Amino acid sequence: MEEKRIKVYGKGRKERFVPFQRTLERHLKEYISIRGLLDHDFLFINIDNTPIKKRIIQETISEIGIAAGVTGVRVSPHTFRHTMAKMYVMNGGDPLSLQIILGHATLDMVRTYVNLFSSDISKKHERHSPLENLYLED
Incomplete structure (x- = not known):
């Protein structure tokens, strides 16, 4: 998150990096502090730590x-x-x-x-x- 870019996968699983700004950074940090750190790159997960x-x-x-x-x-x-x-x-x-x-x-x-x-x-x-x-x- 240091670079204020997030990896997203588009159609065909094409990878790209999208910039984000302070407001979203603040919300993402709060979400991650509640969710906890994981051993994979998926941001939004189910209760069993699998991607939503x-x-x-x-x-x-x-x-x-x-x-x-x-x-x-x-x-x-x-x-x-x-x-x-x-x-x-x-x-x-x-x-x-x-x-x-x-x-x-x-x-x-x-x-x-x-x-x-x-x-x-x-x-x-x-x-x-x-x-x-x-x-x-x-």
């Missing part, structure tokens, strides 16, 4: 969404991924670094996650417009 299956994570996240009263949107790991990708770009992240974080081979795949609505585009244009950010002296 993907389907269990999906079901748990869905159940949390139902319990929280979330309606009108699917609550799933994929929705979290899509939301992270969109917010990353809206907060000034570039599509190329997002491509690496998401583990996509091409930028075409990134476009499916970053479907900016027209109001989002207008806000970004207002913030980054060269004309609006030009400082001319009289």
Whole structure:
């Protein structure tokens, strides 16, 4: 965790490292202190120290969404991924670094996650417009 990167396995068990920041680091350290150190690299485990299956994570996240009263949107790991990708770009992240974080081979795949609505585009244009950010002296 010293490098603030976590190893993840994508489709086809393709390995990559994803960066994380202070807030997640704090939560991960707390979780690991409760869970304890193990002799394998899996972060989320069952009571018998075996890795949690993907389907269990999906079901748990869905159940949390139902319990929280979330309606009108699917609550799933994929929705979290899509939301992270969109917010990353809206907060000034570039599509190329997002491509690496998401583990996509091409930028075409990134476009499916970053479907900016027209109001989002207008806000970004207002913030980054060269004309609006030009400082001319009289």
